[in-house]
Amino acid sequence: MALELYLDLFSQPCRSVYIFAKKNNISFDFKKLSLLDGQQYGEDFGKISLIRKVPALRDGDFCLAESIAIMLYLAEKFKTPDFWYPADLQQRARVNEYLSWQHTAIRMHGSEIFCLRVSSPSLIC
Ligand SMILES: N[C@@H](CCC(=O)N[C@@H](CS)C(=O)NCC(=O)O)C(=O)O
Numbered sequence: 001m002a003l004e005l006y007l008d009l010f011s012q013p014c015r016s017v018y019i020f021a022k023k024n025n026i027s028f029d030f031k032k033l034s035l036l037d038g039q040q041y042g043e044d045f046g047k048i049s050l051i052r053k054v055p056a057l058r059d060g061d062f063c064l065a066e067s068i069a070i071m072l073y074l075a076e077k078f079k080t081p082d083f084w085y086p087a088d089l090q091q092r093a094r095v096n097e098y099l100s101w102q103h104t105a106i107r108m109h110g111s112e113i114f115c116l117r118v119s120s121p122s123l124i125c
Helices: 012-023 041-049 067-077 090-120
Strands: 004-006 029-032 057-058 061-064
Touching: 004 012, 012 057, 012 067, 012 090, 041 057, 061 067
Parallel strands: 004 029
Antiparallel strands: 004 057, 057 061
């Protein structure tokens, strides 16, 4: 069974996973999940992701949520070039530092802008 990625490209974490997989020529079945249509609440998707959020991965019987965890899984499974997730302990720690930092330092604020734009488009040009 091909590796499946459940994605809605409106979502920043989904775009991260998508771009990472594409850049590394990782083949996968693109499973489009429309958040605007509420497909995350469907019965089938509940079996893929307990937290009902995208991105989500299915690799055989194994399901995984969280964009960072998914990208690290892909990096290790497909042995992507070293610069993505270096083998060197301290270089890898630097990547981990960034991945930990970005959740609250970048992504959270990006989400706020997105939500504001969707809910009140006239407030932001
Ligand atoms: N920390 C998660 C965030 C996942 C997330 O919040 N996904 C949103 C889209 S950006 C989602 O699926 N929301 C659906 C919902 O809350 O109903 C990650 O990095 O994957």
